Amino acid sequence: xxxxxxxxxxxxxxxxxxxxxxxxxxxxxxxxxxxxxxxxxxxxxxxxxxxxxxxxxxxxxxxxxxxxxxxxxxxxxxxxxxxxxxxxxxxxxxxxxxxxxxxxxxxxxxxxxxxxxxxxxxxxxxxxxxxxxxxxxxxxxxxxxxxxxxxxxxxxxxxxxxxxxxxxxxxxxxxxxxxxxxxxxxxxxxxxxxxxxxxxxxxxxxxxxxxxxxxxxxxxxxxxxxxxxxxxxxxxxxxxxxxxxxxxxxxxxxxxxxxxxxxxxxxxxxxxxxxxxxxxxxxxxxxxxxxxxxxxxxxxxxxxxxxxxxxxxxxxxxxxxxxxxxxxxxxxxxxxxxxxxxxxxxxxxxxxxxxxxxxxxxxxxxxxxxxxxxxxxxxxxxxxxxxxxxxxxxxxxxxxxxxxxxxxxxxxxxxxxx
Numbered sequence: 001x002x003x004x005x006x007x008x009x010x011x012x013x014x015x016x017x018x019x020x021x022x023x024x025x026x027x028x029x030x031x032x033x034x035x036x037x038x039x040x041x042x043x044x045x046x047x048x049x050x051x052x053x054x055x056x057x058x059x060x061x062x063x064x065x066x067x068x069x070x071x072x073x074x075x076x077x078x079x080x081x082x083x084x085x086x087x088x089x090x091x092x093x094x095x096x097x098x099x100x101x102x103x104x105x106x107x108x109x110x111x112x113x114x115x116x117x118x119x120x121x122x123x124x125x126x127x128x129x130x131x132x133x134x135x136x137x138x139x140x141x142x143x144x145x146x147x148x149x150x151x152x153x154x155x156x157x158x159x160x161x162x163x164x165x166x167x168x169x170x171x172x173x174x175x176x177x178x179x180x181x182x183x184x185x186x187x188x189x190x191x192x193x194x195x196x197x198x199x200x201x202x203x204x205x206x207x208x209x210x211x212x213x214x215x216x217x218x219x220x221x222x223x224x225x226x227x228x229x230x231x232x233x234x235x236x237x238x239x240x241x242x243x244x245x246x247x248x249x250x251x252x253x254x255x256x257x258x259x260x261x262x263x264x265x266x267x268x269x270x271x272x273x274x275x276x277x278x279x280x281x282x283x284x285x286x287x288x289x290x291x292x293x294x295x296x297x298x299x300x301x302x303x304x305x306x307x308x309x310x311x312x313x314x315x316x317x318x319x320x321x322x323x324x325x326x327x328x329x330x331x332x333x334x335x336x337x338x339x340x341x342x343x344x345x346x347x348x349x350x351x352x353x354x355x356x357x358x359x360x361x362x363x364x365x366x367x368x369x370x371x372x373x374x375x376x377x378x379x380x381x382x383x384x385x386x387x388x389x390x391x392x393x394x395x396x397x398x399x400x401x402x403x404x405x406x407x408x409x410x411x412x413x414x415x416x417x418x
Contacts, residue, residue, distance in 0.1 A: 009036045016079030016406040027052050031073040033061035063087035076141035078404035089113045096398045099376035103384040110396045116259040118154045118403040121185035127170045127178045134170025182251045189218030191237045193251040196224040221250040241290040246314040249306035260401035271370035271413040275344035282349045286311040293322040303328045333357045336364040344368040353378030362389020369414040392417045
């Protein structure tokens with residue numbers, strides 16, 4: 001298959017790549033749009049799957065626009081920058097339709113995609129040192145090949161401006177190598193956690209402390225061999241939810257987009273509005289719990305001990321209306337008996353979803369369930385469990401939190417049919 005072939009892009013696949021067919025086999029063509037003819041070189045991977053390298057586009061498809069990022073096509077992050085607005089929204093909505101349809105769920109409750117702007121406040125940048133210089137960027141698609149970048153239009157400016165200083169640091173330091181940098185933009189500045197291939201020595205720590213000062217980081221920590229240790233905290237790392245400041249632990253989870261967070265919080269509040277007693281499951285540091293505790297009693301459950309403790313401390317001013325429990329809900333889901341006191345439940349699980357909790361809810365009598373998910377497939381699976389257990393699916397709203405990527409945030413609201 002070394003000779004180039006001409007292929008017609010027929011549609012976009014679930015990962016955002018163009019899809020064509022060659023001799024009855026499916027071929028994924030990155031950075032293409034339907035209707036384009038391309039010259040591509042095909043090869044087989046070790047599993048016998050066809051891979052393709054686009055050598056030339058013979059003509060542009062009608063849905064193509066100029067990508068705003070010079071690294072588009074090489075970087076594996078933003079796969080959809082080349083789609084015009086209509087095609088982009090249509091494709092994202094279609095991913096939710098496909099997931100719901102596969103589970104036989106009501107598509108009449110699906111609402112249009114809610115758009116947000118590209119301003120990610122959480123990112124993991126990968127790093128390497130080569131030929132005495134440092135490089136920072138993202139992996140190429142389906143690869144561990146680093147694509148160095150000098151800027152990133154998907155990030156909040158406060159994070160994008162750290163790319164060049166981080167690359168300089170990676171090239172300069174000796175001893176332990178910097179493998180990645182997890183950056184979180186809090187209200188009080190950037191919280192950075194550097195992943196290293198070993199514990200740093202004193203000289204390395206001193207250089208990291210100087211870097212934190214020069215870059216005006218709020219906090220800098222390092223992680224290696226299962227350890228997470230602080231280097232310097234120049235300011236408290238605070239995030240405010242519903243006028244309540246939360247002291248974030250290092251590398252804490254927050255919604256990647258502030259704008260999307262506000263959209264999701266409003267949907268959750270509307271969905272459980274009027275409930276007197278709410279369980280907020282997979283509560284994180286309080287994105288939803290702290291907002292809901294102003295009008296209801298809230299019991300928040302979080303599997304990460306540090307985030308649960310941060311939420312507990314932040315919630316002390318709610319006069320007992322907010323209680324917090326550290327618990328792994330995948331291993332120990334709430335039983336129907338434990339769910340009995342609640343008239344509404346909020347779930348914001350990780351990508352794998354909340355199947356054990358969905359099964360427990362299906363056997364319980366909670367009146368309303370509001371679910372937020374970053375994966376339409378796992379959400380549809382859990383939604384099917386709830387519907388089979390006696391819930392009605394009332395609303396499904398995709399939210400474009402991960403702008404230009406193939407990922408989609410989805411809000412779903414359920415009510416007990418009886």
